[in-house]
């Protein structure tokens with residue numbers, strides 16, 4: 001009997017995405033084995049952190065890297081690192097460092113909540129958030145004019161949670177930052193591209209290990225060597241409370257080594273899943289189905305299911321709730337259920353789940369058909 005059965009914790013068919021509240025990712029056999037192997041031996045953690053960070057950085061086309069226990073701790077390490085510049089006294093003083101240069105500039109459209117507020121991560125790292133621009137429009141001059149003696153860095157958020165239009169793009173942000181000699185941190189937690197943001201001139205780039213990378217619960221900061229050294233110094237300060245274990249370091253690295261290969265094959269797997277769902281649900285009068293691209297521009301397509309209210313008595317919100325209540329529970333992507341549609345995301349799904357999901361949807365819709 002597995003731990004979940006022993007605890008009577010229900011397992012879920014995840015059609016929602018890489019969701020933290022559903023356990024983010026499932027591990028491949030290779031990743032699991034790497035974790036068991038690494039967990040069975042003693043090592044010097046300092047040495048492991050340096051070597052593993054370097055290896056992770058190589059895989060991202062960056063100079064150096066640091067593995068953390070999540071992207072949110074990566075934000076804290078990056079902010080604390082840059083503010084203290086690795087100075088041991090300032091490091092011990094985080095989150096209240098005795099220095100004036102601790103402002104972190106954030107465009108208003110980037111002031112997100114990813115499950116916790118990003119402002120809080122900046123503040124735990126000793127930063128003082130300086131929001132610039134407006135929620136629906138930020139211009140380069142909003143950033144430029146806010147830079148001063150107290151500016152430590154600009155944090156750029158690349159995320160589906162952020163406002164997608166009329167914010168200043170990364171290229172422009174890095175150009176402004178460079179002309180003032182301040183670093184740019186990119187939060188790319190859920191992104192798939194491991195090279196793009198470093199190539200665009202970011203000094204530090206942060207990823208979540210358990211989202212696109214499909215590693216264990218972990219995170220990653222990559223970027224310029226001198227900044228990474230400053231981040232690593234935080235292990236004698238605020239980062240002690242969020243240290244990453246040797247087994248998770250090994251698991252993340254293994255997942256990263258397999259990443260490119262898996263990305264190639266999983267595109268086919270996702271397409272197969274989408275086709276299976278599409279074919280299984282077509283021709284129902286209660287819903288309209290279509291393959292829809294990711295609204296934040298990532299290389300992901302999902303099956304969009306719009307409830308046809310003329311032909312069906314329940315709303316998309318109710319359909320979503322009923323799917324979650326059932327056995328097994330089916331968790332669809334419901335960000336827009338109030339707008340009348342839900343989505344099925346092929347990334348966390350297995351082909352063998354499709355039949356169950358199709359049957360459940362039909363089962364719920366049929367008695368609700370408006371005659």
Ligand SMILES: *Cc1c(COP(=O)(O)O)cnc(C)c1O
Nearest residue numbers: 070071072073114159189190208
């Ligand atoms: C998920 C996410 C985070 C937090 O990542 P963890 O690895 O869960 O700490 C931070 N920023 C963004 C944009 C995210 O999507």
